[in-house]
Amino acid sequence: MNKRLIWIALVSILLILLSLHSVYFHPWIGVAECLQNPDKYDGQLVTHYKEPIVGELYADGFQLLQRHGPSIRVYADTAGLTTGEYIGIAAVFQKEGDLKAVTLHVAKKRRQKIWVSVIPVLLIGFLLTRYFRLNRRNLQIELRKHA
Amino acid sequence: MPDLITHVALSHLIKRPFELRDRARSKVPFRILFYLGTILPDILTRPWYILFPVTKNWTFPFHTPFGMILTSGLIALLFEPSIRKKAFTNLVAGAGLHFLLDALQTYTTYSVFWLYPFSWKTYGYEVASPDTIMNFIPLWIGLIVLLELGITLYRKKASTKNSNSL
Numbered sequence: 001m002n003k004r005l006i007w008i009a010l011v012s013i014l015l016i017l018l019s020l021h022s023v024y025f026h027p028w029i030g031v032a033e034c035l036q037n038p039d040k041y042d043g044q045l046v047t048h049y050k051e052p053i054v055g056e057l058y059a060d061g062f063q064l065l066q067r068h069g070p071s072i073r074v075y076a077d078t079a080g081l082t083t084g085e086y087i088g089i090a091a092v093f094q095k096e097g098d099l100k101a102v103t104l105h106v107a108k109k110r111r112q113k114i115w116v117s118v119i120p121v122l123l124i125g126f127l128l129t130r131y132f133r134l135n136r137r138n139l140q141i142e143l144r145k146h147a
Numbered sequence: 148m149p150d151l152i153t154h155v156a157l158s159h160l161i162k163r164p165f166e167l168r169d170r171a172r173s174k175v176p177f178r179i180l181f182y183l184g185t186i187l188p189d190i191l192t193r194p195w196y197i198l199f200p201v202t203k204n205w206t207f208p209f210h211t212p213f214g215m216i217l218t219s220g221l222i223a224l225l226f227e228p229s230i231r232k233k234a235f236t237n238l239v240a241g242a243g244l245h246f247l248l249d250a251l252q253t254y255t256t257y258s259v260f261w262l263y264p265f266s267w268k269t270y271g272y273e274v275a276s277p278d279t280i281m282n283f284i285p286l287w288i289g290l291i292v293l294l295e296l297g298i299t300l301y302r303k304k305a306s307t308k309n310s311n312s313l
Binding site (some may be wrong): 004007008011012014015018019022023026027028033037046048050051066067068069087089090103104105107108109112113114116117119120121123124127128131132135138139140141142143 | 150151152154157173175176178179182183186190196197199200203204205206207208209213214217218220221224226227229230244253254255256257264267276277278281284285
């Protein structure tokens with residue numbers, strides 16, 4: 001077998017192992033885990049959310065919505081918060097089924113940041129196809145002749 | 148993470164002066180691979196977990212230095228042998244710059260996992276928030292224009308000097 005293919009297979013296996021390691025041994029706790037086992041996670045810091053957004057606002061906090069995951073009540077200072085904004089949050093889980101914010105950051109420009117980031121991706125994609133080409137005979141990327 | 152325009156603009160501002168004396172077009176493709184390295188940690192992770200948040204832990208290693216060394220190696224293996232080493236070096240250097248910039252921004256939870264998979268500790272310098280960094284995009288673009296103008300003038304002057312001495 002081709003030596004290059006062996007290397008590709010080896011590195012791919014290593015990357016898959018890294019992903020598995022991250023999935024099964026990560027140290028962070030998510031909202032869903034806490035809600036499933038409130039007594040176990042009481043008083044623990046929750047740092048992992050799935051696209052957290054501010055939902056309904058209350059005098060002493062807000063409802064935290066996740067795009068893929070359960071929502072949860074958060075006790076926090078709501079000054080400067082608006083419904084629908086993306087946030088970064090670290091909060092302590094309480095067995096009553098809510099969170100108490102430790103640090104809270106409003107990611108005001110998150111949407112712009114995502115859209116602005118598309119431009120360099122397209123540009124680099126274009127430049128790559130301009131300077132490199134795939135040789136279909138040996139399945140290797142090579143420089144174009146003019147490059 | 149800072150936005151990708153900031154990543155690419157700063158990589159250009161850092162890499163380009165090294166090509167000041169050398170006009171060789173052959174350097175351009177590798178500069179593009181350097182740019183690719185600077186955006187790779189984000190494009191291999193962010194779009195996936197924004198669209199499919201369940202993939203967040205699966206893609207996490209691609210936003211770590213060790214994961215990026217392996218990924219750069221994998222990508223470099225797709226290139227023909229004569230340019231493989233250069234491709235790998237530029238991809239890794241670009242990714243390294245990416246993590247350095249990421250370490251400069253403020254985080255609510257975690258900064259850069261420099262030592263993953265050997266440690267889950269994160270290290271960062273927390274200089275500015277991503278929102279603040281975005282305000283500097285016009286400055287980066289202005290600096291790139293100035294740099295390119297400077298390089299063009301320098302080369303013009305150098306070629307006039309050479310033709311006069313002949």
